Amino acid sequence: MKSLYQLSTLVMTLLVLLGVSRASAQSQEYTMDNMTFGMPEAEVFTEDYHGPPVVGDYFTMLPNLAPLDYEGNKHHEVRLDAMIQEIEVANGVRYRAWTFGGTVPGPTLHVREGDRITFTMKNRSDEEVVITEPGSEASPYMQQIAGNNFMDAKPGIMPMPHSMDFHAGTVAKDDKWRTIAPGETIKFDWIANYPGTYIYHCGTPSVLMHTSMGQHGVVVVSPKDGYPTDYEVDREYVVVQSEYYLKKGTGDLYQYDFEAAQSKNPSHVVFNGHQTILHDQPLEANAGERVRIHFSNNGPSGTSSFHVIGAIFDRVWLEGHPQNEMRGMQTVLLGASGSATMDLIVPEEGKYILIDHEFADAEKGATGTLKAGPRK
Amino acid sequence: MQNLKLLFLLAGMLLLPLLASSQQTMTMNNAGLETAKTYHAESLHHMNAEWANQNGETIQLADYLGQPLVLVMFYGRCTGTCPVLIQRTWKLYSGIDVDIRDRVQVLAVSFDYKNDTPQALKEYAENEQLDIPGWNFVTAQQSDIRELAMLLGVQYRERSDGHFEHSNLITVLDAQGKIVLRSEGIKGGLSDTATAIEELFKSDLQ
Amino acid sequence: MKPVTFKLLLPTLLLFCLQFASTVMAQSAGIELPAGSFHSVLPEVVGEPHRVDIFLLDETAVTNSQFRQFLMENPRWSPSEIPALYAGNRYLQHWSNDGNYGDESLADLPVTRVSWYSANAYCGWKGGRLPTLNEWEYAAQLMHFNTAQEENLFSSELIGWYSAVDAKHTKPVGSTGIENRYGVKDMFGLVMEWVEDFKPPVATDLSLDCGTVGRMQGTSSMYGYAMSVRYITRMSFKATSTTGMLGFRCAYDYPENAESTKGKSSALMINHPNNQSTY
Numbered sequence: 001m002k003s004l005y006q007l008s009t010l011v012m013t014l015l016v017l018l019g020v021s022r023a024s025a026q027s028q029e030y031t032m033d034n035m036t037f038g039m040p041e042a043e044v045f046t047e048d049y050h051g052p053p054v055v056g057d058y059f060t061m062l063p064n065l066a067p068l069d070y071e072g073n074k075h076h077e078v079r080l081d082a083m084i085q086e087i088e089v090a091n092g093v094r095y096r097a098w099t100f101g102g103t104v105p106g107p108t109l110h111v112r113e114g115d116r117i118t119f120t121m122k123n124r125s126d127e128e129v130v131i132t133e134p135g136s137e138a139s140p141y142m143q144q145i146a147g148n149n150f151m152d153a154k155p156g157i158m159p160m161p162h163s164m165d166f167h168a169g170t171v172a173k174d175d176k177w178r179t180i181a182p183g184e185t186i187k188f189d190w191i192a193n194y195p196g197t198y199i200y201h202c203g204t205p206s207v208l209m210h211t212s213m214g215q216h217g218v219v220v221v222s223p224k225d226g227y228p229t230d231y232e233v234d235r236e237y238v239v240v241q242s243e244y245y246l247k248k249g250t251g252d253l254y255q256y257d258f259e260a261a262q263s264k265n266p267s268h269v270v271f272n273g274h275q276t277i278l279h280d281q282p283l284e285a286n287a288g289e290r291v292r293i294h295f296s297n298n299g300p301s302g303t304s305s306f307h308v309i310g311a312i313f314d315r316v317w318l319e320g321h322p323q324n325e326m327r328g329m330q331t332v333l334l335g336a337s338g339s340a341t342m343d344l345i346v347p348e349e350g351k352y353i354l355i356d357h358e359f360a361d362a363e364k365g366a367t368g369t370l371k372a373g374p375r376k
Numbered sequence: 377m378q379n380l381k382l383l384f385l386l387a388g389m390l391l392l393p394l395l396a397s398s399q400q401t402m403t404m405n406n407a408g409l410e411t412a413k414t415y416h417a418e419s420l421h422h423m424n425a426e427w428a429n430q431n432g433e434t435i436q437l438a439d440y441l442g443q444p445l446v447l448v449m450f451y452g453r454c455t456g457t458c459p460v461l462i463q464r465t466w467k468l469y470s471g472i473d474v475d476i477r478d479r480v481q482v483l484a485v486s487f488d489y490k491n492d493t494p495q496a497l498k499e500y501a502e503n504e505q506l507d508i509p510g511w512n513f514v515t516a517q518q519s520d521i522r523e524l525a526m527l528l529g530v531q532y533r534e535r536s537d538g539h540f541e542h543s544n545l546i547t548v549l550d551a552q553g554k555i556v557l558r559s560e561g562i563k564g565g566l567s568d569t570a571t572a573i574e575e576l577f578k579s580d581l582q
Numbered sequence: 583m584k585p586v587t588f589k590l591l592l593p594t595l596l597l598f599c600l601q602f603a604s605t606v607m608a609q610s611a612g613i614e615l616p617a618g619s620f621h622s623v624l625p626e627v628v629g630e631p632h633r634v635d636i637f638l639l640d641e642t643a644v645t646n647s648q649f650r651q652f653l654m655e656n657p658r659w660s661p662s663e664i665p666a667l668y669a670g671n672r673y674l675q676h677w678s679n680d681g682n683y684g685d686e687s688l689a690d691l692p693v694t695r696v697s698w699y700s701a702n703a704y705c706g707w708k709g710g711r712l713p714t715l716n717e718w719e720y721a722a723q724l725m726h727f728n729t730a731q732e733e734n735l736f737s738s739e740l741i742g743w744y745s746a747v748d749a750k751h752t753k754p755v756g757s758t759g760i761e762n763r764y765g766v767k768d769m770f771g772l773v774m775e776w777v778e779d780f781k782p783p784v785a786t787d788l789s790l791d792c793g794t795v796g797r798m799q800g801t802s803s804m805y806g807y808a809m810s811v812r813y814i815t816r817m818s819f820k821a822t823s824t825t826g827m828l829g830f831r832c833a834y835d836y837p838e839n840a841e842s843t844k845g846k847s848s849a850l851m852i853n854h855p856n857n858q859s860t861y
Binding site: 046048095096098125126127128156157158159160161179180181182183184204205206209213249253255256257258259 | 670671672738741742744745746747748749750804807810811814815818819820823824825826827828
C-alpha cells in the first residue's frame with residue numbers, strides 16, 4: 001500500500017511538472033506594481049477576412065466616448081483595419097487618406113486601466129472597404145459613421161505597408177509595432193497599464209508621412225479608481241487636434257505636401273479631423289454643467305495651446321493620470337502626442353470656442369464650438 | 377501488484393497525449409498518397425523545375441512524394457563556407473540511424489548555373505567523395521534556382537567576379553514536401569535534426 | 583566574278599547575317615545599360631558606391647498582354663491553378679477571368695497583382711531574370727537632371743506619387759513620360775516593381791522602425807527620402823504578396839558571345855546636380 005502511495009505521488013508530481021513546464025514555456029507574463037508585462041509574440045498571417053473593419057463594443061466616432069458598462073477589468077477582442085478612404089477635411093478639400101477604420105482621426109477606443117486588449121489589424125490598403133454599411137457585428141463607431149458620414153468617406157485603393165503603435169501599450173516595438181504588407185494581418189495582446197488618453201498611429205517609416213496621411217487616433221484609458229470629480233461630470237467628450245499637409249494635386253483631389261510636412265508648415269490644423277466639424281456639429285452642454293474633455297494633440301509635429309474661450313479649466317489631469325492634477329488652468333500646452341483630461345464648469349448660456357491659442361493654428365482651423373443652453 | 381500495474385497504465389495514458397501534442401512539427405497527416413497533382417498547399421512539390429544531376433538524370437521535387445528530403449544550396453567554386461556546409465550536411469546524413477539512412481535523399485543545389493554543369497557537378501561530387509547513392513548534386517535554369525532559394529529562405533547574390541554571397545541553410549522537407557526543419561548557419565549540433573528526420577520516417581511507417 | 587571571291591562571299595555573308603541576328607536579338611531582349619556604380623540608401627557599406635555590371639533591362643514594365651501570353655503557354659500560373667505556395671488569393675484578381683484581363687484597352691497596362699514567384703517565372707520563361715535591387719536602383723538613377731531644382735522637383739513629385747497614386751486606375755506603359763537617359767521608361771510614376779532580392783539581408787537589421795528613414799538618408803536630400811520610401815515599401819513585401827500597385831520588368835545577362843564590354847567598366851558615376859558627394 002505504501003509503495004502504491006509513493007508511486008501515485010510520483011506520477012502526480014510528474015504530471016504537474018509537465019503541465020507547468022509547458023505553460024511557462026508559452027507565457028513570459030509577469031506582474032510588477034499591479035501592472036502586467038511580457039506579452040506573447042505577435043502573430044502575422046494571411047486571413048480571408050471581408051467583414052467590418054472596426055469591431056469592438058467600445059469603439060466610437062469622435063467626439064463620442066463609449067460608456068464603460070462593466071465593473072473591474074475586461075478582456076477586449078478588437079479589430080481595427082488599415083485602409084484607404086477618400087475624405088473631406090475642409091470645405092472643398094478632399095484627399096485620398098491612409099486611415100485606420102476609415103476616418104481621420106480613427107475610431108476612439110475606451111478601456112479601463114488594467115484591461116487586456118487582443119488587437120487584430122488587417123492591411124486592407126489594396127482593397128476597397130465600405131464603412132457606411134455596418135452590419136450587425138460592427139462597433140458603435142460604424143453605426144455612428146453610417147448615420148453621420150460627415151467626411152463623406154468613399155473607398156479607395158493605395159497599397160502600402162502599415163503598422164500600429166498604441167502609445168497606451170507597453171511592448172517591444174520590433175515585435176508588436178511591426179510593419180505588415182498589404183493583405184497581411186497582425187494580431188497581438190497589450191495591457192492598458194496606465195490611465196490617460198493615448199495616441200495610436202502607424203509606425204511605418206516615414207512616420208511623418210503615415211500620420212500626416214491620416215493614420216492616427218486615440219485610446220482613452222479610464223483610471224481604475226476614476227477621477228475625484230467623476231460623480232459631478234455631466235458631459236464627456238473626446239477632442240483630437242491634428243495637422244494636414246496638403247496641396248492641390250492633379251485633378252480634383254489634394255495630396256500630401258512633403259515639403260510642407262518637413263518644414264512644419266501645415267495647410268490645415270483641425271479638431272477631430274475636419275476644419276469645421278465642431279462648428280457644424282458643436283459640442284453641447286447646459287449652464288452649470290461640468291464638462292469633461294479628453295484632449296489629445298496627435299500632431300504629427302505641432303504643439304497645441306488649448307483653451308476654451310470664456311471658460312477656465314477647473315481641473316486638468318496631465319496625460320489623464322489622476323495624480324497629475326492641476327487646478328484652474330486657462331490654457332494647456334501639449335506637445336505632439338501629449339494629452340490631458342480636463343473638466344470645465346460651463347458658466348452661463350451661450351457659445352464657447354475651443355481653440356488652439358497659437359493663432360497661426362487657429363486660423364488654419366484649430367477651433368470648435370461648445371454650445372451651452374440655459375441652466376437646468 | 378495488480379493495482380500498481382493499473383495505476384501505471386493509467387498514468388501512462390494520461391502522460392502520452394501531453395507529450396504528443398508538444399511535438400507539433402512531427403505530427404503527420406497520413407491521408408495516404410493522393411494523386412500526384414494534388415499537393416499540400418505549402419508543398420514544395422508544386423515546383424515544376426527540372427533539375428539535372430551529376431549523372432545527367434532529370435529530377436523533379438515531386439519525385440520525392442512519400443519520403444522526406446534534405447536540401448542544401450551551395451556552389452562548386454566556393455572556397456568559403458560551402459565546403460563546411462556540405463560537410464555539415466554529410467555529418468547530418470551520417471548521423472541518421474543506419475536503417476533509415478538508406479532511404480534519406482539529399483539534394484544539393486548549386487547557385488552557379490553557368491559553371492556547375494552536370495559534368496562539373498560530377499567532378500565536385502567525386503572530389504568530395506559524395507558521389508554516392510542518395511546524394512544528388514543538381515543544377516537548373518537560373519529562375520528555378522532563384523525560386524527554390526526564395527521558397528527555402530536562402531539569400532544569395534552573384535558578385536561581379538562570378539562568386540556568390542549566400543546564407544547557409546540545411547532544410548528538411550517531409551513526405552508531403554512541406555518544410556519541417558531548418559538548420560541555419562554552419563555551427564551547432566545536428567543530432568537533434570538527425571533524430572527529427574528519423575521521427576519523420578517512423579511516423580510515415582505507421 | 584572570280585571563283586575564289588565567290589567562295590569567300592557566301593561564308594562572309596553568312597557570318598555577317600549571324601552577327602546581325604545576334605545583335606538584333608540582344609536588342610530585342612531589352613535596353614543595354616553600361617556598367618557603373620551608384621550609392622544606395624541602405625547603410626550596408628558606408629559611403630561605398632555599389633558596382634553594377636553591364637546588363638540589359640526591359641524598356642517598359644511587363645504588360646497585361648505580355649503576361650497573358652505567358653499564362654497561355656504556362657497555364658499552371660493562371661489564377662485557377664496557381665498554388666497558395668506562389669501567390670495570395672488576390673493574384674490577378676482584377677483580371678476579368680482566369681487567363682484574360684478583359685477589354686483590349688487594358689492590353690498595355692502594366693500587369694499588377696502578380697507575386698514575386700510569378701514574376702520570376704515569367705522572366706525565366708523570357709530567357710532572363712528579375713533585376714537585382716542594385717541593378718534596378720542603378721537604372722532608376724540614370725536620370726538626367728540639368729539643375730538641382732529640377733531634381734528636387736522630380737523628387738518632390740515622386741514622394742507625392744507614393745502618397746497619392748490611384749491604384750484603381752493605372753495607365754499604360756510609356757505614358758508617364760519619365761525615361762532614364764538610356765530610354766528605360768516609367769521606373770517612377772507607374773507601378774512599384776519586383777526585384778530579385780527585395781528584402782536584402784541588411785533589412786532585418788533595419789527592422790522597418792520609426793527611426794529608419796533618418797538612418798537611410800546619407801545626406802538629407804529629397805531624392806534620398808523618396809528612395810527610402812521605396813526601399814521600405816519594397817522590404818515590407820512577402821514573395822507571395824500581390825498589390826494593385828506592384829508589377830515588374832525583366833533583366834537579362836549581357837550575352838557572352840556578343841562584343842562584350844563586361845568587366846571593361848566605364849565607371850559611370852551617376853550625376854546628380856544636388857550632391858557631389860553621396861547618397
